[in-house]
Amino acid sequence: MPRKALLIGSQTNGLSGVEHDVAAIAEVLGKRDFTITRCVAADATRAGIYEAYEQLIAQAGPDDSVFVYYSGHGGRSLPTRAARGRPPVQFIVPTDLDKSVEGDFRGITAVELSMLLGRLTEKTHNVAVMLDCCHSAHMSRKPDYQVKALHYPFEWLDDHVTGQLRSGSRRDLWRPLGNDHAVRMVACAPEQSAFEYTTATGARMGMFTEAFTKALTEAGDLPVTWAALMDRVRRSVLALTPEQRPEAEGPSSRLLFDVEVEDAVGALRVVGGANPERVTLEVAPLLGVQVSDEFTIMPPGAAEADQASAVGTAVVDRLGTMAAYAQATLHDGWTEVPVGARAFRTRTMAPKVPVSIPADDPRTADLLSQLGPTALLRPAEPDEPAVAEVTIDADGGMTVRDRVGPLHPPRPAGIHQATLVRGDLVRLARAALLRELRDDPRFKLEDPVTVEWGRVVDGTEQPLPAFGDVLHTGERVFVRVRNDGNRPLYASLVDIGIGGRITLLTRFSPAGVRLEPGQQYVLGYDEVLGTLDGVALEWPAGVDLTDARPESLLVLVVDTPQNFGVLDQDGIHARRGTADKSALEQLVRQISVGGVRDFAPVGGPPVRYTVRFIDFDVTPVPAPKAEEVVFEIDDRPERSVRLFTPRGAAPRRVAVRLGELVVHRNRALLGADIRVDAVVTTGGTPPEAARPTTPVYTAQTARFSNVRDDYRLPLDNLLVYLGPATDFLDVAVFVSRDTKDSLALSDLMRQELVDQEVQAAGAQLAGLFLAAPQAAIAVAAVGAGAVVVNVAYKLLLGAVGKSIGLYRTSLLAHEGFGVGRHPADGSLRRAQDFSFSFTVEAVD
Numbered sequence: 001m002p003r004k005a006l007l008i009g010s011q012t013n014g015l016s017g018v019e020h021d022v023a024a025i026a027e028v029l030g031k032r033d034f035t036i037t038r039c040v041a042a043d044a045t046r047a048g049i050y051e052a053y054e055q056l057i058a059q060a061g062p063d064d065s066v067f068v069y070y071s072g073h074g075g076r077s078l079p080t081r082a083a084r085g086r087p088p089v090q091f092i093v094p095t096d097l098d099k100s101v102e103g104d105f106r107g108i109t110a111v112e113l114s115m116l117l118g119r120l121t122e123k124t125h126n127v128a129v130m131l132d133c134c135h136s137a138h139m140s141r142k143p144d145y146q147v148k149a150l151h152y153p154f155e156w157l158d159d160h161v162t163g164q165l166r167s168g169s170r171r172d173l174w175r176p177l178g179n180d181h182a183v184r185m186v187a188c189a190p191e192q193s194a195f196e197y198t199t200a201t202g203a204r205m206g207m208f209t210e211a212f213t214k215a216l217t218e219a220g221d222l223p224v225t226w227a228a229l230m231d232r233v234r235r236s237v238l239a240l241t242p243e244q245r246p247e248a249e250g251p252s253s254r255l256l257f258d259v260e261v262e263d264a265v266g267a268l269r270v271v272g273g274a275n276p277e278r279v280t281l282e283v284a285p286l287l288g289v290q291v292s293d294e295f296t297i298m299p300p301g302a303a304e305a306d307q308a309s310a311v312g313t314a315v316v317d318r319l320g321t322m323a324a325y326a327q328a329t330l331h332d333g334w335t336e337v338p339v340g341a342r343a344f345r346t347r348t349m350a351p352k353v354p355v356s357i358p359a360d361d362p363r364t365a366d367l368l369s370q371l372g373p374t375a376l377l378r379p380a381e382p383d384e385p386a387v388a389e390v391t392i393d394a395d396g397g398m399t400v401r402d403r404v405g406p407l408h409p410p411r412p413a414g415i416h417q418a419t420l421v422r423g424d425l426v427r428l429a430r431a432a433l434l435r436e437l438r439d440d441p442r443f444k445l446e447d448p449v450t451v452e453w454g455r456v457v458d459g460t461e462q463p464l465p466a467f468g469d470v471l472h473t474g475e476r477v478f479v480r481v482r483n484d485g486n487r488p489l490y491a492s493l494v495d496i497g498i499g500g501r502i503t504l505l506t507r508f509s510p511a512g513v514r515l516e517p518g519q520q521y522v523l524g525y526d527e528v529l530g531t532l533d534g535v536a537l538e539w540p541a542g543v544d545l546t547d548a549r550p551e552s553l554l555v556l557v558v559d560t561p562q563n564f565g566v567l568d569q570d571g572i573h574a575r576r577g578t579a580d581k582s583a584l585e586q587l588v589r590q591i592s593v594g595g596v597r598d599f600a601p602v603g604g605p606p607v608r609y610t611v612r613f614i615d616f617d618v619t620p621v622p623a624p625k626a627e628e629v630v631f632e633i634d635d636r637p638e639r640s641v642r643l644f645t646p647r648g649a650a651p652r653r654v655a656v657r658l659g660e661l662v663v664h665r666n667r668a669l670l671g672a673d674i675r676v677d678a679v680v681t682t683g684g685t686p687p688e689a690a691r692p693t694t695p696v697y698t699a700q701t702a703r704f705s706n707v708r709d710d711y712r713l714p715l716d717n718l719l720v721y722l723g724p725a726t727d728f729l730d731v732a733v734f735v736s737r738d739t740k741d742s743l744a745l746s747d748l749m750r751q752e753l754v755d756q757e758v759q760a761a762g763a764q765l766a767g768l769f770l771a772a773p774q775a776a777i778a779v780a781a782v783g784a785g786a787v788v789v790n791v792a793y794k795l796l797l798g799a800v801g802k803s804i805g806l807y808r809t810s811l812l813a814h815e816g817f818g819v820g821r822h823p824a825d826g827s828l829r830r831a832q833d834f835s836f837s838f839t840v841e842a843v844d
Helices: 018-030 046-059 110-123 154-166 207-219 226-240 362-369 417-435 583-593 639-644 745-751 756-766 774-800 813-818
Strands: 003-010 035-040 065-072 074-077 089-092 127-132 182-186 195-198 204-206 247-249 267-272 278-282 294-298 312-319 323-330 342-349 353-356 377-379 388-392 398-401 449-457 460-463 467-472 476-483 489-496 502-504 513-515 520-523 549-558 596-598 609-619 631-634 652-663 674-682 696-704 718-725 728-737 803-812 820-822 829-831 834-842
Touching: 003 018, 003 046, 018 035, 018 065, 018 204, 018 207, 035 046, 046 065, 046 110, 065 110, 089 110, 110 127, 110 182, 127 207, 182 226, 195 207, 204 207, 207 226, 226 247, 226 417, 267 294, 278 312, 294 323, 353 417, 362 388, 362 417, 377 417, 388 417, 398 417, 417 489, 417 502, 417 549, 417 583, 449 549, 449 609, 476 489, 476 513, 476 549, 513 520, 631 829, 652 674, 652 728, 674 718, 674 774, 696 718, 696 745, 696 774, 718 728, 728 774, 728 813, 728 834, 745 774, 774 803, 803 813, 803 829, 803 834
Parallel strands: 003 035, 003 065, 065 127, 127 182, 353 377, 353 388, 467 609, 631 803
Antiparallel strands: 074 089, 182 247, 195 204, 267 278, 267 342, 278 323, 294 312, 294 342, 312 323, 342 596, 388 398, 449 460, 449 476, 476 520, 489 502, 489 513, 489 549, 549 609, 652 718, 652 834, 674 696, 674 728, 728 803, 820 834, 829 834
């Protein structure tokens, strides 16, 4: 069938590997006889991408196989306070996005992409889409990992989407839940990040694209499904970072670039040779086959394993790049493996997680000897991403390091050293394997289930996204699981904690909490007192305090009670008693304790289940004081960006000016005389001679009389800050009604310097570079800035009454402190009854 591909690459805003991504995709598709159209560099504008997509639609035929690829930045803009209740807007970033102005947004939103895809699948049902971008601008822990996301004003995007839906576009083609005729592969979940990095060969590429091209090369021309391919891709990306989880949506059970579905799910093609005792299992490594896995060989056309009619059995003893090689035992009556035979996996070894151990150091011999044949661990190959690394200091102490850093103080040399280190590695391996757990299309639970979670503050819920937020030790959280179906279901909650410790949170009901139709279970709710207390987050004793670490909550919902109690039991390696357990129970047991897992059919109907993940980071320090001020526009990056941004960048001097401010309706302030107050906060500068400098936070006030509707205030580029900028520059702007004889904000704050709250904030800012833990530095910076702004707001309320928090932003060092005009296009930002702009200038 004809094959066509549209490859879009937008290399902007710090990305450097996009065109390499496009070239790599073009190479693997070219080997599959695709006719390729590239849309990159100057062609990848909004208009250029639309033109290329329209041409693809026009040329597509009913028998065509079409592949659409995008690499570049993505964006996800959250609603402002005034637009609360509106959904977030997601978009991709063409090369001319920076030319956007209000009313002319140059990005392409998810709504527009959905309608384009809908028109394409009207021409052909054989479509696959791949998006290597992200929609959430989290900060990577590694400087080499470039986040593929940007921010943009929500009001622009919301107006743009509304205009598109009202402009006569094919609104019927907008399918927010996905297109039934298109396989859609995404680099990560909407709330997660996707990364570009330097590969082992020295090239810059997207992690998703690199893993995809490798897996597609391994698949060759074999009958592999998109779901199987994405399993391999997901494992490869998760080995590099747990913060990015690629997913496949739509009809992923289709064979690659086809509309046909694999008939025998989980079966592998078997190729015999001159020696009837040796067979080859095609594409086996792609499906996670391990050495010692056992298979039943069946005749052509068989749909499942059946010992009565089996050709024989095979045990894998060697893995190649694209095939597994096995020792075969043929049953009576069979002298060779027939053409078209299939192998069904009946038993599998626990996956082995790669860990980096100095193999040439004699001090690791005992540790390496403990990586037995049924263990969850194996030494990593050269240049292979490892879940953990073991390092040895000059005194022979061993330290286990995960992706964040050292997990614990060095384990001293001695007879128990290897056992302790192996225990650390096994915990991390179990956590890594459990994070790879996913829905199985064969056993998918179709019943609707709702999972929600968030903070608990004074008995009140504060919902959070499923991925990427940052919490602090001592904060309390809740998790809600609700059965929205019409039959009983069973829910289990598992915590994959800091340092890899796995805890069954519903251990009071190891087989799952029974939920009747419409019933819910809330972790953190006291049913006796009827109060929502939440569950406190804790930092395990002995775990390094230097930086925040990832934690995950796993929600398993099944239609039949399943015993997940094994997740709370360490050191069990039993192989017996699995025949009467479901595939899910066997899989969870294998993740927890290693050993083997049976794939033989289980009596009775299969257990159906769904897996939901909640991923977040926990800092080892208490939360900063809660922020009390709500701003009309809050442009600060997400907390993960603010807390994990690279620190210690060279300070620079900047000037911050309010350029323009238009009051569209003065009745919002109940008066014609108004004042504008600005507070600017920055980090403390590095200490000199063991003495930190004075913390920097300044306040400025401007007053205006007889303000009428649509009045442009004569600000004359009002200077609100002139001084050094270190790590971050936090800007807050208030608009208030003015009263006679009210003091300027700087005078009000000077009078409050004796306040303990302000003193504590100043001490935090001054001592940032003296604090040892990275997380403590970041939390102190964010918390101290919040205190200063809260104090300013309270003082304004006391001095002038009604006050409006107009605008808040944090400009970060790695972004050059936002030097330039805001907005950059010369327009004004609109916040209810006000429009404004400001500039940040570099000062010699």
